[in-house]
Amino acid sequence: MDNVVFQTQLHNGVLNTHNTCNSSEIKRRQPPSLRIRALDAAQPFDYETRLSEQFEQSTKLKIAIIGFGNFGQFLAKAFVRQGHTVLATSRQNYSSTAESLGVSFYSDPHDLCEQHPDIILISTAILSFEKVLKSLPIQRLRRNTLFIDVLSVKEFPKKVFLETLPNHFDILCTHPMFGPESGKHSWKDLPFVYDKVRIGSEESRQIRVEKFLNIFKKEGCRMEEMSCADHDMDAAGSQFMTHTVGRVLEKMHLATTPINTKGYETLLNLVENTSSDSFDLYYGLFMYNKNALEQLERLDLAFQSLKMELFGHLHKKLRKQMFGDEGEEVRRPVLLQLPRNGAALPAPSSDIGETSTN
């Protein structure tokens, strides 16, 4: 059975004649004023051209993007630029956007699946992921299709993929840690996290996943292979925390002043960068990463602890004024440790009982 799949994969170049159809369709839609300018252009009937085309096709992927919003389009551009065939479907009708990007848009996911893409890349919001996956007519796909997600949380899609997809499908969980804003000019050195959750042992399947990863390698991404669990642990402490601080500060309506320090300007930039993301993304980072709640609690405790340092200082000063040295408090350690997390909060950076008064 698997052998048959393998054979099919090998003949990928030939099977991909769908694309030729699509591109000639696109050509037919072009304005009639287009004239042939190069009479000696290689003809598709040439034997040589045919061969090089087949070779090219064998290194190229047919990638179907499910969910063609901002992020899906952003990825599609790079895929097309690198010569891959890109298909897309979405709840909304993005056919004209797709056409302008060189992507074939299908309003009906059944039609898309019948095109037998090598890869189904799901690029929806975290909150829609499960529903979208479960609504796909996966019975129309070839059994060796590779499923990929690009969500900002990783344990959740891994679990849903494993629960939903029959064993014959491959699974790659990824998190390109950048977007249309931060990756506008280049993807150089931006982190691309991935976990090969389930990749069949056949060579064709192994090669296919490498071809996909190569797209990001070629763009200069910093490739980070790590487990979904490790990703979620690190991301809660870093990405979720960054969004949280950005959103708290956004609520404060920080204004630019004539006397901005460099530190303050980094805060203003942070607000600008995080406020462009949706609340749904933020809620997704919180709700679909089991480590996020604990990080939120740690932030809360750290803030309480800082306030206690400040107010404890005041309290002590005033008691000293009222009662002299006898009014001095017993030194009280301020929140040395967090209840559930192994990592301790540090002791307050200044000794509450010792700051000199001169």
Place this chain on the structure above:
Amino acid sequence: MDNVVFQTQLHNGVLNTHNTCNSSEIKRRQPPSLRIRALDAAQPFDYETRLSEQFEQSTKLKIAIIGFGNFGQFLAKAFVRQGHTVLATSRQNYSSTAESLGVSFYSDPHDLCEQHPDIILISTAILSFEKVLKSLPIQRLRRNTLFIDVLSVKEFPKKVFLETLPNHFDILCTHPMFGPESGKHSWKDLPFVYDKVRIGSEESRQIRVEKFLNIFKKEGCRMEEMSCADHDMDAAGSQFMTHTVGRVLEKMHLATTPINTKGYETLLNLVENTSSDSFDLYYGLFMYNKNALEQLERLDLAFQSLKMELFGHLHKKLRKQMFGDEGEEVRRPVLLQLPRNGAALPAPSSDIGETSTN
């Protein structure tokens, strides 16, 4: 009376023979192995050299720095580099550091004041400012001395200066918004805030304050003249807030991860930059700026509001599961306004009742 002061000021070049004494003293302390290498160097007896020296002196200031810690030394370097005569005193004995910087150190403030500096620049911690100022033997100074502070809060030193100093002293309150870290390589475009709190109308006094400000202009600072009250209002929202966020995050012991986003790296930098400052400075920003408490409260409220958005979202989802659509909450505006401040907190960025579930 004032006329006499003016005359004295005009003869500054001649009166400043103290400096010549000091520099010859320093020369005497140099190792005996020093040899004269340029026989044709201009001699101090030359008439021409004498003249140009007098001219030079008339544009140079004699600046006494009270409190010769990190920040005082940092400023002294620039003053010396620009050719001014710098004196210093401090609780600690910094005489060897001073010598290496070309600064004359006086352990006894009486001796320093008897040198009749043009400027007394107080560079202590906020918490020590009042005590240090009140301990200075100001009766030994010329009556037209200019007092300058460089604290990170401004209404407080202004008030103490006005309460403590007789009318014949000039007062300039300044805040160089950078330090040995951020101004290590250059002061270009870094903000220098000042308020001419009390400058006598005589030309010599007017010229002197401009000469001092020129030091920072020459280094490329962004000169911002603003009232002490305006400074404290802006600084509480920007500088104090930056320090607070940096200190809260420092308590969380943020770790670098293989998947740092750019935003997260700005947070890590912020922690690094603010943690090098003392708790005393932070406490000073809090205690000696009347606007700081309100900003702390705003931060607290903004954080509470964000948590309510997150948890409110959960609450609604669960009620919907439990009671169907009838369980839907009345939409509750989350903390639209702060109690005391004119500026409103923004409404939550997402409508709590509306996020789609697909």
